[in-house]
Amino acid sequence: xxxxxxxxxxxxxxxxxxxxxxxxxxxxxxxxxxxxxxxxxxxxxxxxxxxxxxxxxxxxxxxxxxxxxxxxxxxxxxxxxxxxxxxxxxxxxxxxxxxxxxxxxxxxxxxxxxxxxxxxxxxxxxxxxxxxxxxxxxxxxxxxxxxxxxxxxxxxxxxxxxxxxxxxxxxxxxxxxxxxxxxxxxxxxxxxxxxxxxxxxxxxxxxxxxxxxxxxxxxxxxxx
Numbered sequence: 511x512x513x514x515x516x517x518x519x520x521x522x523x524x525x526x527x528x529x530x531x532x533x534x535x536x537x538x539x540x541x542x543x544x545x546x547x548x549x550x551x552x553x554x555x556x557x558x559x560x561x562x563x564x565x566x567x568x569x570x571x572x573x574x575x576x577x578x579x580x581x582x583x584x585x586x587x588x589x590x591x592x593x594x595x596x597x598x599x600x601x602x603x604x605x606x607x608x609x610x611x612x613x614x615x616x617x618x619x620x621x622x623x624x625x626x627x628x629x630x631x632x633x634x635x636x637x638x639x640x641x642x643x644x645x646x647x648x649x650x651x652x653x654x655x656x657x658x659x660x661x662x663x664x665x666x667x668x669x670x671x672x673x674x675x676x677x678x679x680x681x682x683x684x685x686x687x688x689x690x691x692x693x694x695x696x697x698x699x700x701x702x703x704x705x706x707x708x709x710x711x712x713x714x715x716x717x718x719x720x721x722x723x724x725x726x727x728x729x730x731x732x733x734x
Contacts, residue, residue: 530571532554533572536549572628576629582618594610608697611697612724620717658690696732
C-alpha cells in the first residue's frame, strides 16, 4: 500500500526543487531585476501563490538557492561539520591540507558560481541582496580562518620538529610572517568566487586547472 504522507512529502519536495531549478535558469539568463516571481511560477508550472507560499519572497528564494548550492544538499549541516571540511582539518600535512581546501572550493564554486554572480550583480540595486552577499563572505572567511588556524598549528609543529624543539603554536611555521588571520585572508582571496569567475568563467580555464593553480598558489604563499 502506498504511504500517502510520504508520497505527499515527496511531491512537495519535487515541486520546491522545480521552482528552484526554474529560478536558477531565469536568474542566470536574465539577471535578478528582470526575473519576476510570475516568470518563475510560469517556468516551474505552478501558481504564483505557490512560489510565495513556499519561499515567502524572491529574495528568500535566492537565499535558499545559494544555501542549497553551497551545501550540495538540503541537510542542515554546517560547513565545518561536513566530511570534506573535517578531512581538511584532519589532514596532517600542510601542503596536502591546502590541496584539499582547493578541491573543496572547486566543488562548491562549480555549483554556486552562476548564482553568486547573480547576487553580486544585484548588490548595488538591492540592499537585502547586498546583505546576503556580505553574510556569505563573512561565513566563507570564518571557514577559511578555522582552516588557517589548523594550518598554522601544523606548520609550527613541523618547524619545531625540524629544529629539534617545539616552538609556540602558530609561530614560525608559515611563510613571510603570516599568522592564521592573514593566511585566512590569502585563502579567502585565492579561493573566492571572483577569482574562480575570472579564470574559469571569464578565461575558460577548466575547473581542474583552476584547482591545481589555487593549491599551488596557496602553498607558495603560505608555506616555507
